[in-house]
Amino acid sequence: MNGFTGTLEEHLISRRASGAKLLLPYVTGGYPVDGWTRLIEGFAQAGADAMEIGIPFSDPVMDGPTIQEASAIALANGSNPSGVLDEVARTDPGVPLIAMTYYNVAYHMGHQRFAESLKRAGISAAILPDLPLEEVGPWAEAADSAGIETVLLAAPTAPDERLPRIVERTRGFIYGVGLVGTTGERAALASSALEMARRLKDITDKPVIIGIGVSNPSQAAEIAQVADGVVVASAIIRRMLEGGSVDQAIEFVAELRAALDSV
């Protein structure tokens, strides 16, 4: 069981106060089929401040080809929400874990039951990318009472008047969407990522983490000059889809850590 106690938000704020830039890598629950849970403790040891655990969903509309493929492989090999949570519960990364899945997984299980099952698995927070501010209420209330922090996304398409309302409701951190598009690697960091980070930093003291399109250590370092930290997902998963080992994925997270520590 995860030995981490406390909240994701306090943890990230205290890491930030110590001068660190925050690193949140991503793991697909059930990929690679053999050894995916080793990534959890491995990433923590490589310097992750927290991490996302993806619970694969059949229709991931916010995900590009890389995460789609990993999810499809995991599902084809029998990955399901209960199984993923059971396996996560047997790990002890010592840092906060964040479930990342689509709303129907939570809706189908029932808000309270899903929130409690996350808690039992040692998970601190949840990201449901197809559940925007206007629809989040019933889930967020159930999550709040179960002690699960609901992280909301802010996108470059949001008008200025919308951002403060999202920032107000988010828990843990504010997830700034780095570009107008789905998850996946890009050759260069989008200018929208820096702009997003600036717009959010201007209006909140909550940790501002940028994800989507953050593809390598130098891009991570670039965005971390403005943002408090990054989520990196496709760049990690792609390495394994191309035949890289779990250890190599952990090594890549260590490289990201080193790049952020140089900022």
Added chain:
Amino acid sequence: MSSAGADRPIMGEPDASGRFGQFGGRFVPETLVPACAELEAAFREARADPDFVAKFKALLTDYAGRPSVVTECHNLSAHLGFKVLLKREDLNHTGSHKINNVLGQALLAKRMGKTRLVAETGAGQHGVATATAAALMGMECVVFMGEVDVKRQALNVFRMNLLGAEVRTAMSGSRTLKDAVNEAMRYWVAAVADTYYLLGSVMGPHPYPWMVREFHHVIGEEAREQCQALIGGPPDVVVACIGGGSNAAGIFSGFVDLETELVGVEPAGGAAIGRKVPGVVHGSLSYLMQDEFGQVQEAHSVSAGLDYPGVGPEHAHLADIGRARYEAVTDTEVLDAFQLLSRTEGIIPALEPAHGLAWMVKAKDELQGRTVLLSLSGRGDKDVEQVQAILDGNPEALKTMRS
């Protein structure tokens, strides 16, 4: 009739959150929320603008060929023992009801200053209609179609290309309509600034289910007047096939305030309402075929246009409050009905509306003495090759038969 939101007229506007009763909503990635809000505002403005309404009506008349006629089927009526009327959406330009919605939305897209249309398609009817509107209005067009459908509807792919559209093959998941919707939504997420998502059914995030029904309301509006002229009043029963449910929503909306019985017919292998399990996918809360963990299941139907695991949220609501009834028929029953209408009336229907007729054949005992209006939502030209192969016993074609 009582329900949550009983103060709203049935098939009126949804509430501020885009709900019909408990169903609907706007479950989209944050990136798309402003686009949905912008679309809702633009639609509200356009429908109140006499100039927009006039342009839309002119296109329906002068381009799509409306009004579509209502045909009384004397031979089929004699065969079945009750009066059968057909609302002939098969006679519209591009061969189905889909053109109504497409012209309305393309006009709206143009008004909003968008330069590109993106759409999903199953059978290809909506894709062809969208490509047609894009050609007419001088817009770019990208259509996503599942790999399975690209194969079984190859001619429609060629038609779309001919019309200047780019057809992209959706290779993920079941490679049918559901996955084409996923790909179209992803495309929209990335190109939202200049691209208009022209959704083809009464599904998706608010305002689509409402807006698409409004653009198809002309089906029901015309049919009501035509029935008045033809038989002196409304029919006893209105029947329509249900994939997402756009032609059904259009025709039901013309009769919902009357005593007329409304019957939606789903394929047995894609009966979202029949299974009665709510879920959220593609932007709205509705009935949804899913497994014990909430993973969306693959629908299976001989008809590509109905191969969809969900259903429009308003249909879920109509089922919930008991205003419409939803039945299911098997692929075998559909093929029989397809041939029956061809032989008795000289009208080859699309496989989709053949579902409605299949239910009428099955329910003929309870329909005796009544007058039944079927929404003949499309013509069968696109399906004859597939049906020929099935009737010839071609093993590949038989695989498309699931029930």
